[in-house]
Amino acid sequence: MPKPQKHVFVCAQSRPPGHPRGSCGAKGGGDILQTFWKEAESRNLWDKFAVTSSGCIGPCDIGANVLVYPEGVLYTGVAKEDVAAIIDDHLLGDNVVERLVAPKEVW
Numbered sequence: 001m002p003k004p005q006k007h008v009f010v011c012a013q014s015r016p017p018g019h020p021r022g023s024c025g026a027k028g029g030g031d032i033l034q035t036f037w038k039e040a041e042s043r044n045l046w047d048k049f050a051v052t053s054s055g056c057i058g059p060c061d062i063g064a065n066v067l068v069y070p071e072g073v074l075y076t077g078v079a080k081e082d083v084a085a086i087i088d089d090h091l092l093g094d095n096v097v098e099r100l101v102a103p104k105e106v107w
């Protein structure tokens, strides 16, 4: 397995309905994860980045959250429709998707 150039962590944490913190799982985290995997597979991008399901990253209330290393960029409020932009602009193009970047007081 080649060492990935970037590593994407998609929060897919779930919590019981009504939990005060909510969860990325309830905001589409699972769909976002599946969309990343599907895109990577169909476009044969596995040598460019890895995608891993993660537990809670922290700011649950503004999820769904996606974290990209080595840059340490946290994207918040992500929807599955945003996955293509994260792949094309950031993971392949090295341009951060500014509209999704977590506010400075969060990360």
Ligand code: FES
Residues within 6 Å of the ligand: 011, 012, 013, 014, 022, 023, 024, 025, 055, 056, 057, 058, 059, 060, 061, 063, 064, 065
């Ligand atoms: S549940 Fe995703 S950041 Fe907490």
